[in-house]
Amino acid sequence: MRILKRKFPRSSPESRDSFHDFPLLDADACVKCGLCLPHCPTYALHQHEGDSPRGRIALMQGLAQGELDPRGSAVQHLDGCLVCRACEPVCPAEVPYGRLIDAGRTGLWRAGRRPSALWRLLAAFRRTPRRIAVLERLLLFAHRSGVIGLFRHLPVPRLRRLAAHVTRPHAAPKPGRHPAKGERRGEVMLFLGCVARPLDGRVLHACVNVLTAMGYDVNIPAAQGCCGAMDAHAGDRETAQRLVTANVAAFGGDSEILSAASGCAIVMRESGDASGARVHDVMDFISRHADALPALRPLHGRVLVHQPCTQRNALREGRPTELLRRIPDLEIAELAWRDCCGAAGSYLFEHPGEADALGTRLLASITAAPDYLVTSNTGCSIHLARLLREQGMAVKVRHPVELLAESLGV
Ligand code: SF4
Ligand code: SF4
Secondary structure: OHHHHHOOOOOOOHHHHHOOOOOHHHHHOOOOOOOOHHHOHHHHHHOOHHHOHHHHHHHHHHHHOOOOOOOOOHHHHHHOOOOOOOOOOOOOOOOOHHHHHHHHHHHHHHOOOOOOHHHHHHHHHHOOHHHHHHHHHHHHHHHHHOHHHHHOOOOOHHHHHHHHOOOOOOOOOOOEEEOOOOOOOEEEEEEOOOOHHHHOHHHHHHHHHHHHHOOEEEEEOOOOOOOOHHHHHHOOHHHHHHHHHHHHHHOOOOOEEEEOOHHHHHHHHOOOOHHHHHEEEHHHHHHHOHHHOOOOOOOOEEEEEOOOHHHHHHHOOOOOHHHHOOOOOEEEEEOOOOOOOOOOOOHHHHOHHHHHHHHHHHHHOOOOOOOEEEOOOHHHHHHHHHHHHHOOOOOEEEOHHHHHHHHHOO
């Protein structure tokens, strides 16, 4: 690792202050064995030690100890991490890599590092429930009026790319209580997300329809906001914590809080607040209470199940395959490809080249095109749907709960 550190500029003394609470003990648990390297998608792309988990841990150690400059090139390697956490379950020393990279990026944020203008524009719309409602209305208007189509021809690549991902927005379910149908079994709360709200509008309606058909009241608190994932991953810990506190107040009581997006679920689960234990992937809840599902009608077609990194490596719950196998006549297979698809929160906009390379590798692993590709995370869904469209593959990308709703006829 000395060789790696020597390639990067020396630090100014204040860098140590920015990293004052970096968990060096956790980083020191890394024995530099390299067993995580073959599992890291960015190392597979670049074959550079700085783009591997081991290299990034060494760089963060250098930054925290004041040996490296937070304005130097080490930053690009930390920026380039997908936070897919594929390196965590394979680490024999159980290094909590997710915690390290969030703390490392917090240090960089304090040292003045900021994401792109597009990120900041979206962040401005995510910060309060009222602004999220404005964003939802703007996206729906832009889609219905055709403005979003014009954006796809703008000479601004980032805006063009953003517009290419907005294809079937739909208004999210209204806040309030959506009563159970038939015999009442209990109550759950539904998390709507922020940018995901219009992009996943149909998915969120499917959640309400399936859960109420199972006998659960679905309570959607109006005061809920963004989970703070994009802020936490960018290093803005203060804003992320503020958003967590607001959501904790909004989701009072003791009912389970269900999220259709595994990326949001894991951030709320690991927020450090006691309510995190109540947060679950919606498919996990439905699996645990599958006896409450009304009769499922046959659906026809071949389904390939994609498991988002946040679900497989971090949340470690909500595998939809068994549940979908209950739908008569549907052919179910799991995607063999395990690497991150490249969506990774705002990564698909911040690192378009790498994101598309990773997504294309995933699609290239599909030998027989299915009718449906199902995935449980908004970012993965819009990223893979765009790539499939661009490659001329007629595959519908859906959330597993949408297939359940269709099979239930709700
Ligand atoms: S993170 Fe874990 S697997 Fe990777 S080099 Fe360090 S100890 Fe080895
Ligand atoms: S989180 Fe993913 S991209 Fe980042 S170092 Fe680990 S395996 Fe590589």
